[in-house]
Amino acid sequence: MFSQDFFNDELLEKIVxxxxxxxxxxxxxxxIGMEEAGGDFNEINNxxxxxxxxEQxxxxxIAEYHEAIGYGASFKPGAKLDVPVWRTLIRIILSAKGKDNIDLEDIRKYQIEELGRKDKETCLLELLPLPSPSLKHWIYGEYSKLTFLSNRDTYENYCLExxxxxxxxxxxxxQPKAVVFYGVGYEPSWRRITEKxxxxxxxxTSEGFLICRNSQTVFVITKHPxxxxxxxxxxHNIGRSIATKIGEKPLFA
Structure with missing residues (x-):
């Protein structure tokens, strides 16, 4: 029996x-981002x-899961566009697909119908698995008995590689067409992924983001949204640059 004041460490270890x-x-x-934003103990425990x-x-x-945790309105008609990361990723996609003059209704439609869906065109991954409100805020040491979650450093050492x-x-x-890593603070990790x-x-580029293409995929490292x-x-320029790179003959065949 697990106390309501602690995470179920067996499940916590599985999700990690x-x-x-x-x-x-x-x-x-x-x-690919660093980690999801998260709230307090009750929200994360849910x-x-x-x-x-x-089914782990x-x-x-993304829509089915957020419906299950009580945030399904983000994927229903009239959805609020209150997640800045999602808005930005959608802007990149629409730009990469050749759309100009992107407005909020374009973004809302894509969020509701396409973003992060199991049978659609996007994949949204996190380098680190546990949600947290900020780098400075770490609740897992307080609500878990797992030693590798005692602080953020031990957590990253445990799972990052x-x-x-x-x-x-x-x-x-x-071999997706494009992989965008966002958050320059984790550039060493993005480079370790691509080195493999x-x-x-x-x-x-002149705008400051990093870009390249191999024979299958365009890779970008960009600032966080x-x-x-x-x-x-x-x-928008990142999306257009992706489209240009996809259309180029790869340097390495």
Missing amino acids: DAFYGYGNYQGNYWF RIKKWSER KEIED KRINHISQRIKEH IKDVEFSR VSIGVTSEYF
Whole structure:
């Protein structure tokens, strides 16, 4: 019997080892961030329980899962566009597909119908599996008895290398058209993922993001969507650059 004041450590360990994000590994457009935002103990505990009840999948359908945890309104008509990361990723996708003059209704429609769905064109992965409100905020040491969760450093030491290897392997298996890593603070990890993939050599654009293409995939390392000073045009240009690279003959065949 587990106290309501602690996570179920068995489930917590499983989600750390097995959960990677949302969407479809067969999708053309992959986005890889550091970790999901999260709230307090009760909110995170509910997420973990629902993940377990829903067969402990490696990647979930984002709308179905958020419906299960009580946030299904984000994927229904009239949905609020209150998740800045999602808005930005959608802007990149629509730009990569050739759309200009993207407005909020374009973004809302894509969020409701396409983003992170199990049978659609996107895959949204996280380098680290546990949600947290910020880098400075770490509740797991307080509500778990797992020693590797005593602080963020021990947690990252426990799971980072395994997840880097796993994500790299999934990219090699599925060969998406584009993989966008967002958050320059974790650039060393993004580079460690791509170092395991053949012929990935980044160059820096005039806008400051990094981009390259091998024979299968365009790779981008970009600022985080909520970084201070970034504009919609910055992410629009990333999408257009992806489209250009997809259309180019690869340097390495």
